[in-house]
Each structure stands twice: as structure tokens, then as C-alpha cells.
Amino acid sequence: MSDRVIIFDTTLRDGEQSPGASMNAEEKRRLAGRLEKLGVDVVEAGFPAASEGDFLAVQGVAGRLEKTSVAALARTSKNDIDRAWGAVKDAKKPRIHTFIATSDIHMEYKLRMSRDEVLRRTVDMVKYAKTLCPDVEFSAEDGSRSDRDFLCKVFSAAIAAGATTVNLPDTVGYAIPHEFAEMVRYVMEHTENMHKAVLSVHCHNDLGLATSNTLAAIAAGARQAEVTINGIGERAGNTSLEEVVMAIHTRPNYFPVVTGIQTEQIYPTSRMVRMVTGMMVQPNKAIVGANAFAHESGIHQDGMLKNPMTYEIMRPETVGLSGSDLVLGKHSGRHALRKRLEEMGYQLTDEDVAAVFVKFKDLADRKKHVVDEDLEAIVAEGILRTSEKFRLLHLHVSAGTTVIPCATVEMEIDGVTHRDAEFGNGPIDATFNAITKLAGARCELMRFAVSALTGGTDAQGEVTVRLKENGCVALGKGTDPDIITASAKAYVNGLNRLEYLKANPAVSSADNVAAEN
Ligand code: KIV
Ligand code: ZN
Numbered sequence: 001m002s003d004r005v006i007i008f009d010t011t012l013r014d015g016e017q018s019p020g021a022s023m024n025a026e027e028k029r030r031l032a033g034r035l036e037k038l039g040v041d042v043v044e045a046g047f048p049a050a051s052e053g054d055f056l057a058v059q060g061v062a063g064r065l066e067k068t069s070v071a072a073l074a075r076t077s078k079n080d081i082d083r084a085w086g087a088v089k090d091a092k093k094p095r096i097h098t099f100i101a102t103s104d105i106h107m108e109y110k111l112r113m114s115r116d117e118v119l120r121r122t123v124d125m126v127k128y129a130k131t132l133c134p135d136v137e138f139s140a141e142d143g144s145r146s147d148r149d150f151l152c153k154v155f156s157a158a159i160a161a162g163a164t165t166v167n168l169p170d171t172v173g174y175a176i177p178h179e180f181a182e183m184v185r186y187v188m189e190h191t192e193n194m195h196k197a198v199l200s201v202h203c204h205n206d207l208g209l210a211t212s213n214t215l216a217a218i219a220a221g222a223r224q225a226e227v228t229i230n231g232i233g234e235r236a237g238n239t240s241l242e243e244v245v246m247a248i249h250t251r252p253n254y255f256p257v258v259t260g261i262q263t264e265q266i267y268p269t270s271r272m273v274r275m276v277t278g279m280m281v282q283p284n285k286a287i288v289g290a291n292a293f294a295h296e297s298g299i300h301q302d303g304m305l306k307n308p309m310t311y312e313i314m315r316p317e318t319v320g321l322s323g324s325d326l327v328l329g330k331h332s333g334r335h336a337l338r339k340r341l342e343e344m345g346y347q348l349t350d351e352d353v354a355a356v357f358v359k360f361k362d363l364a365d366r367k368k369h370v371v372d373e374d375l376e377a378i379v380a381e382g383i384l385r386t387s388e389k390f391r392l393l394h395l396h397v398s399a400g401t402t403v404i405p406c407a408t409v410e411m412e413i414d415g416v417t418h419r420d421a422e423f424g425n426g427p428i429d430a431t432f433n434a435i436t437k438l439a440g441a442r443c444e445l446m447r448f449a450v451s452a453l454t455g456g457t458d459a460q461g462e463v464t465v466r467l468k469e470n471g472c473v474a475l476g477k478g479t480d481p482d483i484i485t486a487s488a489k490a491y492v493n494g495l496n497r498l499e500y501l502k503a504n505p506a507v508s509s510a511d512n513v514a515a516e517n
Contacts (some may be wrong), residue, residue: 003257005248006198006224007241009035010044011273012061013073014202014238015228020466020475021277024500025057032061034272035229036068037345038265040241042095044226047073048087049080053504055087062091069135071095076125085132096129099139099167102146102154115150122154123161130162139167139202144175148186156192165198165224166191170213173206173236177216184220200224203239205231210239215247218257229273230281230288242266242287242319250314267320268345271373275380278464278475278493280449287319322372330364341379344372352383366481367458374460377453377479381489388496389414390439395488399427409434409488428487435491443469443498450487453479463490472501 012028012035015021023031028045035043045061046054062070070091074080076098088094100111100118107113113121122138129136138158140151155166168187170180184201188194201217201224203210214225231240241261248255249263270288274281283290293316295304303310328336334357341348341356348356359378364370394410407430408421420438424430432445447466452459461483465476476494480486 002223004223005218005257005259006041006200007039007245007259007261008042008044008071008200008224008226009038009040009228009241010202010226010238011035011228011232011241012057013044013046014226014234015232015273015277016046017234018232018237018277018279020473020497021232021279022474022497022501023057023276025053025060027276028057029060029064031272031276032064032068032070033347034265034269034345036065037262038269039260039262040068041260042069042071042224044071044073044097045088048083049074049077051504053500055083058084058087059090062088062094066092069093069095071097071137074098074129076100076121078125078128081125081129081132085129088133093135094133095135095137096133097137097139097167098125098129099141099169100125101141101171102151103142104147105145106142119154119157123157126158126161126163134164136163137165137167137200138163139169139200141169142171143168144170144180144183145172148183149190152187152190155187155194155197159191159193159197163197165200167200167202167224167226168217168222169202169226170204170210171202173204173210175203175209175213176207177209177212180213181216181220184217184222188221198224200226202226204234205236205238208236210237211243211247214239214244215255218244218248218255223257230270230279230285232273232277232279240286242270246287246314246319249318263318264320265345271376272345272380275376275477278477278497280451280464287314293321328360328364328370328375329368330361332360332364332370337375340372341375344375346379348379348383355382363460363481367460369456371454373453374479377460377462380477381479381493389499390492390495392435392488392492393417395431395485397427397431397484399430405430407431407434409438411435411438411492413439427484431484431488432491435488435495439492439495441469441495443467443474443495445491446473448487450483461486463487465490465494467491467494467498469498469502472498474498474501 032043045058048055048058058072070088072084072088074084084096126138199222201222203213227241228238231237245261300311338353359382391412396408399405405424405427410419418438422433424433446468449464451462453462460479460481462479463486467474474494474497476490478486478489
């Protein structure tokens with residue numbers, strides 16, 4: 001058995017299915033570049049049949065990656081598989097990932113198909129996918145709740161039809177590590193020609209066990225792990241890449257396997273996912289949370305000073321936490337800025353560096369020390385967010401104890417400048433009212449959260465909003481030393497994301513395909 005575990009990253013597909021975490025084509029393309037630098041083996045870029053926007057996004061990723069395989073998800077229907085192939089066919093290493101549910105409950109209530117029909121559909125569609133692409137992955141959705149013998153029968157048939165990877169998902173996060181490992185062993189023993197394919201696992205975190213289940217499966221012989229950065233994904237999320245990789249890295253005696261991940265790229269990748277999706281990382285999140293390497297208690301600090309290994313099982317540098325606080329100041333030049341951006345993993349064009357430089361100088365005039373987090377926010381807001389309908393140009397707010405809060409806002413909407421003013425019960429309310437009026441927005445503000453991007457009283461404020469309209473949910477993020485401006489930026493970003501979702505209404509990957517063929 002190979003000792004190499006294939007890391008299949010689905011941040012751009014299952015991760016994107018987190019409420020509000022949708023990404024546009026350019027965001028996906030850039031994140032995919034980062035994932036390649038991180039060393040993932042396969043990037044699942046999206047679900048092309050879901051929307052024209054996702055088709056184009058997957059195509060963009062396929063055109064960008066050199067070493068990493070690019071997978072596109074498809075239900076077991078000709079239409080989905082054609083769309084998936086259309087989107088990845090120009091990739092250096094394309095993969096079609098097709099799936100159908102195999103649990104009795106999904107077959108009976110969702111698919112309304114018998115076991116025989118599911119088996120036949122699997123064979124037909126894997127064979128069809130194989131006529132297009134040599135690399136075909138088949139997933140048995142809700143595999144962990146499927147009858148084991150039926151699952152093995154489906155996997156055997158999928159391998160005979162040409163699948164090079166068969167994936168066992170714990171779709172609803174129901175499995176328990178010991179039980180899941182046993183299931184992996186059973187599948188390996190009872191699937192015909194298992195040695196001709198890679199056995200993969202894909203776990204969800206509903207019981208907080210996704211990482212444990214994935215590791216148990218690897219210990220039992222699975223050789224592909226499907227993961228997301230920061231563990232983002234549907235409901236409670238997917239298995240987190242950083243947790244699986246660092247467990248393997250930190251406990252080599254227990255896991256005699258290797259991955260191709262460059263661990264020092266973990267933290268910058270995590271930050272970029274956070275910036276692009278707007279999804280916060282809980283401070284106590286393993287590996288990438290703000291407190292993951294912080295030692296507060298006196299006893300711990302004393303031990304750390306005597307020997308860091310007393311309380312630290314991994315070095316922060318190993319996961320890419322440089323610990324360097326002071327990066328650049330207002331006298332730093334363009335060359336130093338470019339060098340730091342490159343160290344952080346951003347390969348920007350001259351034009352992009354010039355745009356970042358203008359914003360950096362502006363920030364350095366207002367804030368003494370510009371640190372990595374500040375630069376990331378500039379890149380996320382200025383470079384990653386492209387083709388936006390709404391742009392905030394100017395904001396003027398008057399508020400205080402003796403005036404009625406009022407905001408004047410100037411915005412570009414589809415390239416045309418508009419200006420208006422509104423009152424509110426506070427400066428942020430007034431600002432949101434003015435933006436709502438200008439944009440003609442009809443969304444509901446579900447959540448508004450403010451935090452500090454870094455420490456210190458001159459830290460930039462980081463605002464996250466969650467907006468909802470007609471069932472679409474979008475997150476918006478904004479940063480600025482002034483929290484009212486940060487709030488305005490977050491609201492405008494949320495409105496742009498809603499526009500993208502409205503223009504690209506997604507078909508859910510869970511929708512029934514039985515009626516389609
Ligand atoms: O959770 C799941 O079952 C999936 C499949 C499409 C692999 O995401
Ligand atoms: Zn999933």
C-alpha cells in the first residue's frame with residue numbers, strides 16, 4: 001500500500017456551500033493558485049452544472065493550475081458530466097467527480113430509485129465519464145449510512161467501469177472514528193479490484209468528528225482525504241486540511257504516511273480563505289485560530305521560556321506563522337512591499353502591486369505599523385474583489401450627542417456615480433440607510449459583527465455582515481481604521497456578493513437527477 005495520502009481540497013466546492021461563502025470566478029482562480037502553492041494534489045473547483053457562473057469559475061481554475069489536478073463535480077447525469085468535462089477539459093490534469101447516493105434513506109426518499117437503478121446509473125455514468133476523461137472519481141453519497149455490501153457492490157462496479165478513485169463520504173457527519181475505520185477496512189477487503197483505485201474519504205463535521213474520522217480512515221488504509229481550508233463547508237463544515245495534515249506531520253510514528261503539503265503555506269492560505277469568503281475562524285480553532293499558539297497562563301509561559309516543547313507540540317513557523325509584527329511603515333517603498341507580498345504568497349502583476357501600493361501608503365499615513373493582516377485586507381478588498389456592481393467612493397457621516405446622525409454616500413453603480421444622504425438612529429444605521437437607498441437594496445441584514453484586525457488602538461476595524469434576499473445569503477467583509485467606513489465597505493461587499501448569487505442561481509448538488517436522463 002502506498003504511503004502517500006492524496007490531499008483533495010474542496011474549499012472551492014463543498015467549502016463554498018457554507019451559507020454566504022460564495023466566491024466569484026476571479027476569487028476562485030486566485031485561491032486555486034494559492035492551493036497549488038500549498039501543495040494540494042487535487043483542487044475541486046466547483047459544480048459546473050449548478051450555474052453558468054460556476055462553469056466559468058471552474059474553467060478559470062482549470063486554465064490556471066499547472067501541477068495540481070482540477071476536479072469538477074457532477075451528478076450521475078449526462079448533462080452534468082458534459083458540463084463538468086466542458087469546464088475542466090483544458091486543465092493540465094482534469095478529473096470528473098461524479099456521485100450518487102447509496103443509502104436506503106437517500107435512494108428511497110430523495111432519488112426515488114431502487115438499488116438496481118442506482119447501480120446501473122453508476123456503471124453507465126462512470127463509463128460515460130471515462131470516455132471523456134481518464135481520471136474519474138466516483139462518490140457514494142451518504143456512504144457511511146449505506147448498507148456495506150451494497151456499497152462494496154457499487155464500488156466494485158464503479159472500478160470495473162473505469163473509476164480511478166472511489167470515495168466514501170460521511171455526508172451527514174454521523175460516523176464515529178472506530179466504526180468508520182472498520183467500514184474502510186471492510187470496503188477495502190470486499191470491493192473487487194480495490195487495488196486498481198484509490199480509496200478516498202470525505203467527512204462532515206456535524207458531531208465534531210470529521211478530522212478524527214478522516215485520520216481513523218487513513219490509519220485503516222484510505223489514501224485520499226477530502227478536506228477544506230479552515231474546515232469550511234455545509235452546516236458544521238468539512239474535515240479541515242490543516243488539522244489532518246498537521247496530525248500526520250506531528251505524529252509520524254502513528255501515521256506512517258506522507259502528504260505533499262508545504263506546511264508553512266498553511267497559515268497564509270487560511271488567511272486568504274478567510275479574507276475571500278468573509279468566514280471568520282474561531283480564535284481557538286486548531287492550527288490556524290488566533291489563539292492556537294498563544295500562551296496566557298503564567299505556568300505555561302514559564303515552561304515555554306525554559307523550553308518551548310514543554311507546551312508546544314508544533315512550532316508556529318512550521319505552519320507559516322512568522323511572528324513578525326512590524327512589517328512595513330510609511331517610508332517603505334514599492335520594492336519592499338512587493339517582496340513582503342511575495343513572502344506572504346501573493347504573486348501580483350505590476351499593475352496590482354501599484355494599486356496595493358496606493359492603498360498601503362494611505363493606510364501607513366493613518367496607522368504607524370502596517371502588518372501582514374493589514375496587507376491581506378488591502379489585497380482582498382482591492383485586488384481579489386473584481387467586477388463589482390457597487391463601489392463605495394466617498395462617505396461623510398455626522399453624529400454625536402447633539403445632532404441627528406446623518407450619512408452622505410457617493411457610490412459607483414454599474415460605472416455611474418450616484419450620491420445621496422440619509423438619517424439613522426446612529427452613524428452606521430444612517431450609512432446603511434443611505435447605501436440601501438442608492439443601491440435599491442431589498443435585503444435583510446441578518447448579522448453585523450465588528451472586531452479588531454490586529455492588536456492596538458490604531459488597529460483596523462473588521463466588520464462582517466450577513467445579508468439575505470429571496471433565500472440567498474451573502475457575507476460581506478470590510479476593513480478600515482474607521483469602523484463606520486469598515487461597516488460601509490462590508491455592506492457594499494455583501495451587496496456585490498448578493499448580486500453575484502442572484503445572477504448565478506445555483507442548483508443544489510443534492511437535487512434529484514433521477515428525472516433528468
Ligand atoms: O458530502 C458529500 O457527500 C459530498 C459528495 C458530493 C462527495 O459532498
Ligand atoms: Zn460534502
